[in-house]
Amino acid sequence: xxxxxxxxxxxxxxxxxxxxxxxxxxxxxxxxxxxxxxxxxxxxxxxxxxxxxxxxxxxxxxxxxxxxxxxxxxxxxxxxxxxxxxxxxxxxxxxxxxxxxxxxxxxxxxxxxxxxxxxxxxxxxxxxxxxxxxxxxxxxxxxxxxxxxxxxxxxxxxxxxxxxxxxxxxxxxxxxxxxx
Amino acid sequence: xxxxxxxxxxxxxxxxxxxxxxxxxxxxxxxxxxxxxxxxxxxxxxxxxxxxxxxxxxxxxxxxxxxxxxxxxxxxxxxxxxxxxxxxxxxxxxxxxxxxxxxxxxxxxxxxxxxxxxxxxxxxxxxxxxxxxxxxxxxxxxxxxxxxxxxxxxxxxxxxxxxxxxxxxxxxxxxxxxxx
Numbered sequence: 001x002x003x004x005x006x007x008x009x010x011x012x013x014x015x016x017x018x019x020x021x022x023x024x025x026x027x028x029x030x031x032x033x034x035x036x037x038x039x040x041x042x043x044x045x046x047x048x049x050x051x052x053x054x055x056x057x058x059x060x061x062x063x064x065x066x067x068x069x070x071x072x073x074x075x076x077x078x079x080x081x082x083x084x085x086x087x088x089x090x091x092x093x094x095x096x097x098x099x100x101x102x103x104x105x106x107x108x109x110x111x112x113x114x115x116x117x118x119x120x121x122x123x124x125x126x127x128x129x130x131x132x133x134x135x136x137x138x139x140x141x142x143x144x145x146x147x148x149x150x151x152x153x154x155x156x157x158x159x160x161x162x163x164x165x166x167x168x169x170x171x172x173x174x175x176x177x178x179x180x
Numbered sequence: 181x182x183x184x185x186x187x188x189x190x191x192x193x194x195x196x197x198x199x200x201x202x203x204x205x206x207x208x209x210x211x212x213x214x215x216x217x218x219x220x221x222x223x224x225x226x227x228x229x230x231x232x233x234x235x236x237x238x239x240x241x242x243x244x245x246x247x248x249x250x251x252x253x254x255x256x257x258x259x260x261x262x263x264x265x266x267x268x269x270x271x272x273x274x275x276x277x278x279x280x281x282x283x284x285x286x287x288x289x290x291x292x293x294x295x296x297x298x299x300x301x302x303x304x305x306x307x308x309x310x311x312x313x314x315x316x317x318x319x320x321x322x323x324x325x326x327x328x329x330x331x332x333x334x335x336x337x338x339x340x341x342x343x344x345x346x347x348x349x350x351x352x353x354x355x356x357x358x359x360x
Contacts, residue, residue, distance in 0.1 A: 056314055
């Protein structure tokens with residue numbers, strides 16, 4: 001299986017703090033190994049996701065990048081596929097077989113925007129993919145895309161080194177806390 | 181096929197405005213017919229989702245409710261199933277066949293919380309369901325749950341009366357605007 005990273009474009013420090021954090025946590029929980037974000041640098045996003053990684057385990061990095069085009073280009077130079085999630089793109093259903101095939105042999109950068117996305121990304125992306133043609137949420141689009149790409153296997157994932165692990169329960173909360 | 185509504189618990193007017201709006205837009209785009217929210221009353225959430233419904237079509241209502249237990253109880257009295265999405269619950273994979281069967285013959289209220297959820301919901305729900313056992317986002321959990329429940333069929337949905345309709349395109353944006 002290939003590698004997945006997420007690029008979140010156009011972060012605004014006032015408005016997007018929690019949404020960008022949700023994008024990062026969703027990326028991590030659904031099997032990506034990194035989130036990059038552009039727009040405003042925001043250390044609270046980096047810190048709050050870093051804190052989750054520290055407690056809940058696994059390998060996941062968050063990085064602010066000042067030049068997203070450079071990331072996209074270097075990703076492509078290394079053979080990565082750029083998939084921009086947008087309500088205007090090709091329906092996921094039509095492209096999913098090809099995306100799975102490309103991902104199994106390589107790596108995918110999933111790009112999500114904020115409310116105003118630089119139109120250049122539509123040209124730079126290898127695929128513009130829509131998760132419904134309706135306005136909703138970059139968090140929802142990312143989650144469903146990663147779930148389809150990995151055919152639900154991401155839900156079986158384990159997170160090595162976790163200090164907290166949930167034991168699934170039909171009622172209430174069961175967790176194991178490791179103290180060391 | 182059955183009916184789906186979403187209940188968002190514990191909305192906080194300052195912190196959650198955009199996340200609750202994303203929950204509502206995700207509910208609508210993925211086939212629910214209503215979102216209810218409790219916590220703080222917030223007319224901007226109602227207005228911004230209402231504005232999307234007006235322009236993008238379909239039937240979808242947003243309502244603030246002061247007493248969420250009453251909604252849960254009346255839903256159940258009408259034969260509805262209460263599904264609480266929580267990282268502590270039964271894995272989606274284990275329950276999905278039963279949930280699909282129940283939904284086809286009836287209706288489902290999907291409940292999502294904010295950061296602090298009243299523990300009573302764990303008991304009142306018919307199912308506590310986890311979408312991964314990791315912390316991420318109520319928006320992501322809702323989207324993946326609705327997608328699994330409807331087996332991707334929700335992406336084929338049409339929205340009658342739309343003033344704006346997207347024509348899927350591999351590059352750029354194509355929309356039809358109806359003026360009347």
